[in-house]
Amino acid sequence: MADETKTQKAPKSEQEKKELIKKVKKSKIRVEKTENTKKDNKEKKNTNEQKRVKEADKSKEKSRAIYYDYSLIFMILFLLVFGVIMIYSASSYTAGIKFKDSAYFVKNQLKYMVVGFFVLIVMAVIPYKIWIKTACIWYGASVALSALVFIIGRQAHGSKRWIAVGPIRFQPSELVKFSIILFITYYLIRFKDDFYSSNRKDMEKRLGILFLLVCAPVLLVAVANLSTAIIIFLIAFSMSYMGTSNRRLFAGGIVAIAGMLAGAKPFVRFLYSKGFRNYRIMRLLVWAEPEKFSRDGGYQVVQGLYAIGSGGIFGKGLGQGMQKFFIPEAQNDMIFSIIVEEFGLVGVLMILAIFAFIIRRMLIIAFSVKDLGGRYIVIGVVIHLSLQVILNIAVVTGVMPNTGVSLPFISYGGSSIVVLLAEVGLVLSVAGTIKTE
Structure with missing residues (x-):
């Protein structure tokens, strides 16, 4: 009986051992599987995270590449359309008599706008740094064309300002404004270390050379177009002020400019008393005393002031103004007076608010750009636009001499x-480099 029990227990123990071995093997396999699955899950998570990061980077790159200030473009388009409407209102009667076509000036303006938009697209598409590299070429070409005006220039309204090549007619003085912005930007970047150097002599030397380089186109333009020459000089002066750490020289320059403006009218009267009677002196006399010299050119200024005075708060209405029949070339420099007469104080404040909005948007672009060259370009355009608006209004109201400053885009x-x-194309080219997060 004992042997039988032993034989019965032995196989049970072997069976148990086998079962235990099977259980251990199964448990090991399960553990390995769980470890493998964890590793696979981690790898999948990592790959998914990497894909998400890549997709986010791609979306960021796309947003950076297509950045444009659409509100700025819209406001400029609005001013251009408004300008076409005002040109027709101011010139339809005169154009109908002279050219037998009341829309003559409007058609020409639309042609210029088409060319301008083509140039805008080219400027916006090409990186602005390429334009900075070609700044010396633009500067040399503008100076050469300004000098060429004295040789082959066409005279109109008592002064030579235009060059005609076949059907194309343009003013080199306008090109100087564009080229001086690029050239000052190039110069400030090229000699940045000297302008911010502690060595005062090096700084003054660079500023002296820059002053001479700016004076060349300014003097050439000033002979026929004093207001444009003032704009060119002030663009260069303001950009140079921002590009250097020396403020004493510029403070002296501001005092000198203020003194010249304060003493301009007495000086002109003195020249007149000494017998000077040339075209330029008469223009300045008209500015000093427009009513006294109304027959010598003050007539336009006086009629413009009448238009401003008759506009009132809400104006007479579009097309209802009367002074455009008396103001010579009302669609040109004096168009601001027609706007005041037909839209009144409310309309003028709206137009000035749009200009302020455009300037503000450009300043936002300027201070959002990390590159110094892009910032200088946009600030130069802001200075040009601001000066031209201010000087046009100053000319119409008799504060500045009437020497031909147009109201931008209008x-x-x-x-x-x-x-x-x-x-504007240059500004958009700079804006396209802003990184949007």
Whole structure:
């Protein structure tokens, strides 16, 4: 009986051992599987995260590449359309008599706008750093063309300002505004270390050379177009002020400019008393005393002031103004007075608010750009636009001499529209480099 029990227990123990071995093997396999699955899950998570990061980077790159300030473009388009409407209102009667076509000036303006938009697209598409590299070429070409005006230039309204090549007619002085922005930017970047150097002599030397280089086109333009020469000089002066750490020289320059403006009218009267009677002196006399010299050119200024005075708060209505029949070339430099007469104080404040909005958007672009060259370009365009608006209003109201400063995007004029749109293209080219997060 004992042997039987032993034989019965032995196989049970072997069976148990086998079962235990099977259980251990199964448990090991399960553990390995769980470990493998964990590793696979981690790898999948990592790959998914990497894909998400790549997709996010791609979306960021796309947003950076297509950045444009659409509100800025819309406001400029609005001013251009408004300008076409005002040109027709101011010139339809005169164009119908002279050219037998009341829309003569409007058609020409639309042609200039088409050319200007083509130039804008070219400027916006090409990186602005390429334009900075070609700044010396633009500077040399503008100076040469300004000098060429004295040889082959066409005279109109008592001064030579235009060069005609076949059907194309343009003012080199407008090109100088564009080229001086590029050239000052190039110069400030090229000699940045000298302008911010502690060595005062090096700084003054560079500023002296820059002053001479700016004076060359300014003096050439000033002979026939004093207001444009003032704009060119002030663009260079303001950009140079921002590009250097020396403020004493510029403070002295501001005092000198203020002194010249304060003493301009007495000086002109003195020249007149000494017998000077040339075209330029008479223009300045008209500015000093427009009513006294109304027959010598003050007539336009006086009629413009009448238009401003008759506009009131809400104006007479579009097309209802009367002074455009008396103001010579009302669609050009004096178009601001027609706007005041037909839209009143409310309409003028709206137009000035749009200009302020455009300037603000450009300043936002300027201070959002990390590259110094892009910032200088946009600030130069802002200075140009601001000065031209201020000086045009100053001319119409008799504060400045009437020497031909157009109201940006609104006044009739091919060269002005093309150059302004080219500058807007530069601003858009700079804006396209802003990184949007």
